[in-house]
Structures are given as structure tokens and as C-alpha cells.
Amino acid sequence: DSGVTQTPKHLITATGQRVTLRCSPRSGDLSVYWYQQSLDQGLQFLIQYYNGEERAKGNILERFSAQQFPDLHSELNLSSLELGDSALYFCASSPPRGGRGDTQYFGPGTRLTVL
């Protein structure tokens, strides 16, 4: 158990809908990262937040957005869902800078199925 929690574990929805995925980082970690894992694309970095502020963006679609709240949990919002958005979505967290600050610890993921 990495200490990173994600809810829900599974999500089934229809095209055009909007969903919210939730992540709680490990205690003391300030950074949260979101990744998408699909069969054909592998693990792709979406976005990073550090202590409430957006730090880096990857291959995140405009239909997707995220935020990190004062208690450091994060939410990934996916809207106007398409069949191709079906994937595993992982959250990872890392400690404050210095020492182990580069190591990312992953949660169990949310499996999104768009029908």
C-alpha cells in the first residue's frame, strides 16, 4: 500500500457525460500527479500540482481539468466524455523537494469505462 488513495475504483458512464476522480496523497506529500494509462498509449503524464498550484502540464485534453485543494487532495474532472477516454487513471504523490522529492508513489487507480 503506497498511502495514496483514489476513488472511485471503477466508474462506468456514457459518452458526453462528466465525471470527477478523486485522489488523496500520502501524508506530508505536497505534489500530486495525474496519469492516464491506456493499452495503446501506456502511462501518459497529464498534470502536476504542488501545494495547490499547477506546476506542469502534459498531454491533457482541454476537456480535462484538475485542481488541488487546501487539504492537498486533488480532483481530476473529465467532461464531454468520448469512448477513447476509457482508461485507467492514476494519481501519484511525492514528498516536498529535497531528498526523496523526485520519487512518485502511485495510487491504485480509477478504471473509467465510457459506453
Next chain:
Amino acid sequence: GESVGLHLPTLSVQEGDNSIINCAYSNSASDYFIWYKQESGKGPQFIIDIRSNMDKRQGQRVTVLLNKTVKHLSLQIAATQPGDSAVYFCAEKGGGSNYKLTFGKGTLLTVNP
């Protein structure tokens, strides 16, 4: 573009043998590398890491080797066990303030009893 790739997509070994999983990277500025293990239905699990100022690091039954000259990374698993069966990913972190991890496509390790 910059990428991290794996030489072998699948590896099958006998229980008790040593396993070697390889990874090539192309970003010479990468300063940190991690190996993750992902079992079916689970998130990637941290195994071992290495910084670019080192060429070898050992953990419990695992060793990571880094060859910066040829931009190559390997994970050695000693006395492979059935529980080691999983997909193994290497990931690299770009240098400086770039904290994004770039993942390779993964190698499926199957351990035969």
C-alpha cells in the same frame, strides 16, 4: 521527441533464475530514473531508483545499473519468484525543475514455476 523505450516487451524465466530487464532512454539531461512494478489491476509500485551521478544501486534482490554513455538502464532481479510476475516500467525524470516522469512501454515478466 524524447522517449524512454524497452528493448524486450516480454520476458519468461524459470523460478529461481535471475532476470534482467532492459531500458533505453534518449534524454541525456535526465537525472533520475525509477523502476516500477505493476501487477494486474494495481497501480505502479516503486521498486528502486537511481540518480544520474551513480552507476549502480542495490536493493533487496534487485539491482539497477545505469550506463550513461549508451543511455541504458537495467533492472536485475535475483532468484526470481512467481510473485515477481508483472509488467515492469522504467521511468525517467528530466533534469532540473522538470518533475514529469516519462515512462517506457513496459516489459511483461512471466516466472514459470
